[in-house]
Structures are given as C-alpha cells and as structure tokens.
Amino acid sequence: MFRYVVRRLLGAIPMVLLVALGLRALMALVPGDASALWINPDMPVDQIAKIRADFGLDQPWYVQFWRWFLNVLQGDLGMSLAQFKPVTQIIGDALPNTLLLSGASMLVIFVVGMTIGVISAIKQYSLTDNVLTVVSFFLYSMPGFWLALMLILVVSELWPSWPSSGMVGNEILDKVAAIEEAKLLGETTDVRIGVFEKWIDTAQHLVMPVIALGLASAASVARYTRSSVLEVVRQDYVRTARAKGVAERKVILRHVLRNALLPVITILGLMMPFLVSGAVLIEYVFGWPGMGQELVGSVTQRDTPLLVACAMLLSVMVILGNLAADLLYGFADPRIRHD
C-alpha cells in the first residue's frame, strides 16, 4: 500500500503544477494587476512603473511563471503582493483555522448525514422518512450564505450571548489583553486563561459556521446513504443474516452499513476540497480567519502568488481526498487491495 500511496502522490505533482500554470495564464487575461494597490492620484506614474518592474509584473505571464517555478523548486512560494508577507506564512496562519472548521463540518456531515440516511432507509416511506426527506431537500437547496445569515439572525434573537463571529470571544480577548499589557509594563497579573476555557470559547464560536457549512452537505450525504442502504438491504446476505436470527441492530451496523459505505466514502472524499473552497462565504459571513478570506482577497487584489498557492492547495486537497477515499475502500471492503 505504501508504494501505491507514493505512486499516487508523485503522479499528482504534474497535475498541481498544471493547475498553477493554467491559473497564471488565466490571471494574465484578467484586467489589472497587484500594482493597482498603489494607483492613486498622488503616485507618480514612473513610481508605479518601478513597482511593477520590481515585482516582475511588467514581464509576460510565462516569464513570471518560470521565475515562480524556480523559486517553488527551492521551497519558496513567493511573497504576497498585497499583504507583503511570505505566502507560506499567510497559509500557515489561515489553514489551521479552515481545517478546524472543515474537520468539524466533516464530522457533522458524516455523523448527521449517515444517521439520517440510515434511519430514512430502514423506515422507508414512513412518516419519519418523509419528514427527513423533506428536511434534507430543504437544507440541500439552501444557499450556504443565506443559511449562515439566517442562523446569525435567529440565534442572536433567541440566544444573544451565543457568539456569532470570529474565533475568540470578548471575555478571552479582554483577558489576553490584560495579560499582554502586564507583560508590556513588566507587571504581574492574576488574570489567567484556562485551557478548557479557551477550548470551550473556540467550540462555541465554531458551532454556527459548522452548522452552516455542514448541514447542506449532510443532507446530500443522507440522500446518498439512504439509496445505498436501500440497495444493500435487499441483498441476499442481509436476508440470510436476518434468517439466521441476527439482531436487527447488528444486521444494520455490520452487514448493511459497511457495504453501503462505498459510494458514501467516494462522496466524502470529493467533499474535502469543497469544504475548503466552500468555506469561502461561510468564513466571510462569520468573520472566520481562514483560507476562504485569503482566497477571496487574493482574487480581488490580483495577488497572483497567493491565489496560485491557494489553488494548488485546493488541488492537493482534491488529490488527498480521492486518495483517502481509495484507501478507505480497502477498510470498508476487504476485497479491495491497493498494490
């Protein structure tokens, strides 16, 4: 299996570079470039020309790509032309936050989606099934942006103390400031932030974005799971298990669910990159400091180095998602071997 994984990863490198090349070419077609940041009536034209030359923006796109490629070979993804920070640093700051949000959303998608799907399937055409089907379709058809705003508006009315933006609450910010201020002044302070206090604060901030990001996808997974379970539940081996007197719970969990997992795993694998890119609007609405905000900013500011790095990251997520799905097939179905 190790050789299989290595082979797949090596094969992915040209694909990621192709994505970067294509994106560079596309960005060359888009009007304006990163020097637009400097264009104001007080900035002499020759200075703007110098800035463009300093950043290599006066070169054809393929020359810019080639220079960038040589730097990438040395592990340097370049400097953001809008933020003037290394791209790796920007991604390093944002990616963990997005992974936290996406990871939690994946958990919701997996647990909620599969649970609803299985219940719908085993209670096919019942009132429960009908209600869950309607709710699933409703959630699936809701635009994430709208759902997020509705969540904020409704929750803030019902439960005003529940946090609706950012990652850190005012109480923690206040304590952090008190501690930092004491450090700045060389004083001591009895203000402390407990580890659990911080975790709980982050978890509270995570709830609404996770619901907004995960619910629609969970509804989709529920539909796939339902149809997959319905297919498996009619198989002979399930009937045999039941005939042997195996408990229904065991039949569903061991025989039905495991065999129904294969298509669901495929869907989950494909969802991984979507969770990073799809978090764009959710991060914007909830002020979540993740990759989504960086991606949008890089497009609007024509920050090609950051944009290309974000796109490459998404490509890597697609590849890893597919690879993870392929590997999980092996766990779900022992007949599948990766050589």
Next chain:
Amino acid sequence: MNSIRLSCRHLTSAALALGLCLGSIGCGGPESGGNDGGNAGGKNAASGGNSSDVEGSGLEGRPHAADAGDTLTIALIGDADSMLPMVGQSVNGSMVYDLLVPPATTSDFQDGRILFNPGLAKSYSWNDDHTELTYELKDDCYWDDDSGKVVNAEDIRYNYELIADPDVKSPRQNHVERLDPKNPVEVLDEFRVRFHFQYAYNEQTMLAHAGFNISPKHLLEKYDRASLISCDLSKKRAVGHGPFRFLKWDPKQSITIVRNPKSKTYAVPYVKRIVFKIIPEYQTRLVELKKGDIDMMDAVQEKDIEEVLSWGSVKLYERGYRFLDYVAWNMQNPLFAERDARRALTLAIDIERIIKTILTFGGKTYGTKAYSTFTPELSDYRVDDITLLPHDPAQAKTLLAGLGWKDTDNDGFLDKDGKRFEFVLVTNQGNPRRSDACVLIQEDLKKIGIKVNLEQREGVTFFDDLSKKNYEAALAGWSASLFPDPSDVWGSATETENRLFNFTAYSNARVDELIAKGLKTKDGAEEAKIWQEMQRIIYEDQPYTFLYWKTSTVPLHKRFRDYKPNVLSVLHGIENVWVPKAEHKSKH
C-alpha cells in the same frame, strides 16, 4: 484638548469611494440625551472611584479621570495591511496607526475649514515668502518602545527621506512632491526642523504635507529600505508616541491597542483599550452591534437607521459629506463628445428622485445634490450661486434634436444616421446604492428615447476600464479630498501626465490654467475664487452628471460619552471619550 488626527490617508487627492470619513452632527434618536445621564452617572461613579486607578495613569487632573477604563470594541471590515504609515495602504490600517503614530500637527475642522494646531510640535513658523515652515518640537515626547529615545527633528527628516526613496514604495508621495528636492527637510537642531517647499500654496495643505505620521529612525534604519514594507514594524508591531500603544495583532481577527500613559502629543485617553475586531460582513457587524459585542462600526446603511435607533442602546453620529456619486461620460465616445449631449443627459436624469428613492429613509435625507468634486463641507470653495440644471426632459429632447437625434423610425428610441442612441452604463459590483441609481437613470433616459443597458463589473476591472476609457458611461464615486488638487481628475492628459483618474478624457485649456494657478496660490481668498471659477466651467461642460453627496452614519454604544467625530476622522477626539465607571463592561 479637542484635537483630531489628520491621517495621511486624508491627503490623498481623491480615491474611489470605499473608505471612511466622518461628521460631527449628533443624529439624535430617541435617547440622544445620553450625555446628561452620562455626566450624572459619571459624577456618582467618580465619587466612588478608586483614586489608585488614576495615579500614574497620566490622567491626573482630567475631568473624568475617576471613570477611566473600559474597552472600546470597533468592527473593521478588513484587516490592517500595515502598522507603518509610510507604506500603509488601507483605511483599516490608518484607523489604527493614526492613534499610535499620530502626525506632527493636530488638526480640527470648524466652520468648514481645517485648523491646524501644534501636536508633536510646540509651535511652527513661516518665512516671509511662505516657502519655509519651521517646527519647534516638544522635548518630552518619547518613543513608546522603552528605548528612552525622544522624538526629534532627525526622526522627521529621516521619514521624509524614506518616503521620497522609490525603493521604499511609499504611496505617500504627496508629502514630498512639492518639497525642494535638493533640501526638503533640514534639521536645525535636535528639536527644530525646517521644511523647504518649492513654492507657497494653500497653507492648510502645506501644513498637512509637513505633518506626516513619523516612525522612529532608530528602528527604521535597522531595515533594508526595500524591505520596510514587509518588516516587523510594518507587519507585527508598531512603535509610536501617540495616545495609545500597540499591544497585539492577530491577523484577520483583531488588533488591540492600550492607553499610553506617557502620551504628550495628545491627552492620555480615558478608555483603557481599543480592540479592533475584523468582521467583513455588514449584517454580522450589525448583529454584533445589537448584541453589544462591538461598540462601534464604520457606518449604518440608511435603510437600517430606524431599526438601529429602535434598539435604544446605540447612538448615531452623522458624518459630513465626503462621498460623491456621479455618472462619467466617456468623451472619447462620439455619443458624449458634444457638450449639449451631456447637458441633455443631465437634464433628463431626475436627480431629486434618485436622492429621494435611495437616500431618504424615515423622512430624513442622507444626501444632497452635487455640482462639483469639491465637497460642500469646505465652505471656502462652495459656489452658492451656481444654477443647477433642472430636471427637464423636454429641454433635453430639444437639445438632442439640435444635434440630429430624432426618432425617425418610430421605435421609441432616438436615432441618427441609422444608429440608435444606445449605450452601456457600468458600475462596480457590490454596491446596491449605485446599482439602484443605475436603474432609475435607465428609466429616466428611456423616457426621452435613449436606450441604456446596465452592466456591473468587478472592482479592479471597473477601475482598470475607467482609467483606460474602456467604457461608455459609468456610475462611479469619489471619496473627496479636503485638500483641493483637481489636477488628476480634471487636468488634461499630457505626454508626461497620462491622468489615470481623468476618466472622461476631459480637457479644457482654461481649467488647466486655473488648476496650475490654484495649486500655486497661497492667498486663501484668491485661491477660493480660482476653484470656484473652475467648478463653474466644469459644471457647464458636464463631463460628469454630478448626482449627490452622501453622508453616512457612525453608530456608537451609548455608554460612551463625549464622542465628537468630525469630517476628518471617525476616531476624532477619542482620547476624550469616557464611560461612567458603573457602566464599564471590561472586567480586566
């Protein structure tokens, strides 16, 4: 001390209308008498206040010292790009660093004029021909990096040297472009510095140009000049001498600054901390404001004003007119090349209806008709007796008929030489006010037989197209400068000046002459006459259909007292804002 900081951003001659600006009129609301209650609360709290909080805080002797404390939480729509003023580009950044690294002079806005007061400087003086400005600096302003170094004349000179250096990539070229390139800033001694100008011009503008937010030389010189834009002083911390000190910056999340008890350039603030929280989405900011998780945000949209007032917890402050919306007619397009055609288009557009439809809510109008790119806030430059073109579709049709535009094929649209009077009106994406105005204009022009197709373009593309004249007509906007320099918008393009911001390709020899003269005129009355004449000519020519100046409304939680924003800065006089002790929210 009732002073305000004049950020370097305000000196930008004009910029696409995206930023913040202010006003000074309390917007009332059901409980606008908050100050009375506040004073009462303040007195009670003061009597029970802990005097140890005041000792060593630098607040000794200030009227509300016993109420000092609490945190002001402000929502920003985006992160700051830099804490180093000479390379900072964003309004979000300047809102923060103006409090940390304030300009050398303080300024105020009274009766339609900007007034400058010494800040970092004890005093200033001019030579006889007004080309030399000498500052005498205070000798007890220290950099807040605990280096023990005093802010001195060499710091100022070095900052100007850096701004002028192309390697630094400073967008603040307006601060140096009219200084004598051979000897721009001369250090006379440790606390006296002299600015040498090439020629005398508007005194306020000269003071503003010499009043840059300076950073410490002893730290700046540690960095290679080309790397200043990305150095620690730009991206991780700030060192200044202002009323606040930098504390913490979590990228894309928050920036925290704390009161500087050693501030000498401004009074030591009552508020202990300011936290800037980054919340990009407007609706989310509004919810946070309602819940009290933030105390202030950039502006409340007009449609939401009544609701915000109904909460009872927030007071609204109206800001002055800084935002102009206009329709630019591309004069390189034959449709708009003739002055009469442009005048006809203005006559056909019902500007009053636009203002009533998109800027009037709850019986109050948040805009006024415009006739120029000079904000009406500047009283000296107003042209009060100008005759504005009325809404007169019949006259518009007559003018167009005179140019040969008639509906010869009876299809409801004007045509000439077989071509219909039809064009695309573009605006930028994400601005509902402008897109609504476009629809109203489309309706008005249809009534006189002109077919308008509407289009929205992404921000950078929109600007790129405007500057390259790759459009027919555009609804755009300016955030107006308070220091007049119309050369970029109305000056003719030359071989050396391609005038990126002259979107309409406007060219008028008399206007060029007036601009050249106005920019070199020191006498205020004479300068005002020049700009007034220029405004009249441009209005007659109608390269723009000037639509309206829009005010905006800043919300602040009512527990904060004595907030007096003005047209220069949202955070004007923030050092004087206080909260009665009994109403403090911050526990630490």
